[in-house]
Amino acid sequence: xxxxxxxxxxxxxxxxxxxxxxxxxxxxxxxxxxxxxxxxxxxxxxxxxxxxxxxxxxxxxxxxxxxxxxxxxxxxxxxxxxxxxxxxxxxxxxxxxxxxxxxxxxxxxxxxxxxxxxxxxxxxxxxxxxx
Amino acid sequence: xxxxxxxxxxxxxxxxxxxxxxxxxxxxxxxxxxxxxxxxxxxxxxxxxxxxxxxxxxxxxxxxxxxxxxxxxxxxxxxxxxxxxxxxxxxxxxxxxxxxxxxxxxxxxxxxxxxxxxxxxxxxxxxxxxxxxxxxxxxxxxxxxxxxxxxxxxxxxxxxxxxxxxxxxxxxxxxxxxxxxxxxxxxxxxxxxxxxxxxxxxxxxxxxxxxxxxxxxxxxxxxxxxxxxxxxxxxxxxxxxxxxxxxxxxxxxxxxxxxxxxxxxxxxxxxxxxxxxxxxxxxxxxxxxxxxxxxxxxxxxxxxxxxxxxxxxxxxxxxxxxxxxxxxxxxxxxxxxxxxxxxxxxxxxxxxx
Numbered sequence: 001x002x003x004x005x006x007x008x009x010x011x012x013x014x015x016x017x018x019x020x021x022x023x024x025x026x027x028x029x030x031x032x033x034x035x036x037x038x039x040x041x042x043x044x045x046x047x048x049x050x051x052x053x054x055x056x057x058x059x060x061x062x063x064x065x066x067x068x069x070x071x072x073x074x075x076x077x078x079x080x081x082x083x084x085x086x087x088x089x090x091x092x093x094x095x096x097x098x099x100x101x102x103x104x105x106x107x108x109x110x111x112x113x114x115x116x117x118x119x120x121x122x123x124x125x126x127x128x129x130x131x
Numbered sequence: 132x133x134x135x136x137x138x139x140x141x142x143x144x145x146x147x148x149x150x151x152x153x154x155x156x157x158x159x160x161x162x163x164x165x166x167x168x169x170x171x172x173x174x175x176x177x178x179x180x181x182x183x184x185x186x187x188x189x190x191x192x193x194x195x196x197x198x199x200x201x202x203x204x205x206x207x208x209x210x211x212x213x214x215x216x217x218x219x220x221x222x223x224x225x226x227x228x229x230x231x232x233x234x235x236x237x238x239x240x241x242x243x244x245x246x247x248x249x250x251x252x253x254x255x256x257x258x259x260x261x262x263x264x265x266x267x268x269x270x271x272x273x274x275x276x277x278x279x280x281x282x283x284x285x286x287x288x289x290x291x292x293x294x295x296x297x298x299x300x301x302x303x304x305x306x307x308x309x310x311x312x313x314x315x316x317x318x319x320x321x322x323x324x325x326x327x328x329x330x331x332x333x334x335x336x337x338x339x340x341x342x343x344x345x346x347x348x349x350x351x352x353x354x355x356x357x358x359x360x361x362x363x364x365x366x367x368x369x370x371x372x373x374x375x376x377x378x379x380x381x382x383x384x385x386x387x388x389x390x391x392x393x394x395x396x397x398x399x400x401x402x403x404x405x406x407x408x409x410x411x412x413x414x415x416x417x418x419x420x421x422x423x424x425x426x427x428x429x430x431x432x433x434x435x436x437x438x439x440x441x442x443x444x445x446x447x448x449x450x451x452x453x454x455x456x457x458x459x460x461x462x463x464x465x466x467x468x469x470x471x472x473x474x475x476x477x478x479x480x481x482x483x484x
Binding site: 010014015047068069070089091092107108109110111120122125127130 | 178188216
């Protein structure tokens with residue numbers, strides 16, 4: 001992703017800013033222009049918390065160029081405690097231990113870099129919740 | 132008006148590698164390293180962890196303990212490290228953006244070997260005390276590298292600690308009562324431009340560098356504050372290995388009971404700019420109101436920043452609000468072998484690199 005395009009998404013990738021429809025309270029991540037439930041066009045922005053649950057996951061064994069050296073790694077859909085779902089890597093856990101329903105926490109991580117002399121892209125990945 | 136720490140937080144990578152695992156690759160004698168350096172293992176950052184990611188997590192933990200302050204009220208954010216991911220482009224902008232402190236925020240990246248973190252804390256404290264900003268964040272974090280097979284490889288580790296400085300009496304966790312800095316030009320450890328690994332002066336890093344500088348700061352601060360070692364409940368020193376902080380503490384008149392809680396290095400390794408700041412977070416995790424804390428960093432080159440803190444009543448309310456440093460250090464860990472460590476630390480060159 002070119003850095004200008006990813007820069008526009010920093011509120012979402014860096015701060016997990018989501019939107020809540022003012023009409024029906026449905027939440028969206030990333031934010032939408034029109035609510036797909038009530039067609040409302042007014043939203044309030046809110047910052048999601050970091051907790052979530054694994055809805056489903058898969059293992060990538062043949063990665064794209066930007067992820068060379070990282071495979072195999074898990075990618076999952078995470079249902080955030082604040083409502084929206086998001087897709088991201090699940091890390092810091094053996095692949096065979098990842099389960100649907102597993103509680104996770106989002107941590108700020110490097111997502112990929114634009115080559116060895118390009119911009120480093122940051123975002124959030126899921127790690128198992130341990131307390 | 133008292134100025135001090137209103138929020139603190141730490142973050143450590145989960146991976147660890149034991150001294151034996153490194154020694155067996157290089158044919159070195161692990162027991163002698165363990166005894167000589169008093170090191171058992173060190174932290175290893177994953178491929179997707181760097182000084183910025185560790186620092187964002189540390190600041191978020193500090194905000195959790197800061198009593199609901201608005202990140203937009205943070206007027207300055209400084210991050211000290213010798214492993215900033217970019218040679219040109221600030222780490223602090225990314226950290227500030229991630230916590231929501233932009234755009235009304237003064238930011239700079241600091242470097243001074245292992246004392247860059249305490250420099251960030253010192254400047255953050257000074258700006259609040261001067262009344263220029265409401266809150267300021269000082270961060271010390273590193274993902275340090277040691278050349279394969281070098282003595283540094285057994286200790287060079289990763290971690291970050293963050294402190295929010297402020298002056299609200301109702302949010303105060305520990306006041307900063309006095310500070311002192313000791314600095315001379317002493318070339319004991321360095322890394323030239325474009326070099327991947329640092330170089331060091333071997334035994335020269337000891338007596339004329341670490342010990343002279345640390346003791347200079349310790350004695351200078353004790354005299355300035357008119358205090359004695361026995362006036363403190365806790366003490367934390369820079370910890371490049373297990374032996375140095377224990378020895379300098381005893382030379383200065385502090386006891387093992389005072390320094391052992393903040394001496395994380397046997398299980399963590401040397402987190403460079405994060406070292407004494409992380410030790411301070413471990414002390415704050417267990418400190419009681421009224422406890423006085425002595426802190427002294429050390430950065431090769433060479434200098435030390437020393438601080439006197441007094442713990443306040445609110446500490447009890449916040450200690451359990453975010454992960455404690457000893458829990459991250461001792462319980463939330465994954466052991467790795469040398470091969471995975473070499474991959475994580477990019478010591479293996481991939482096709483196309």
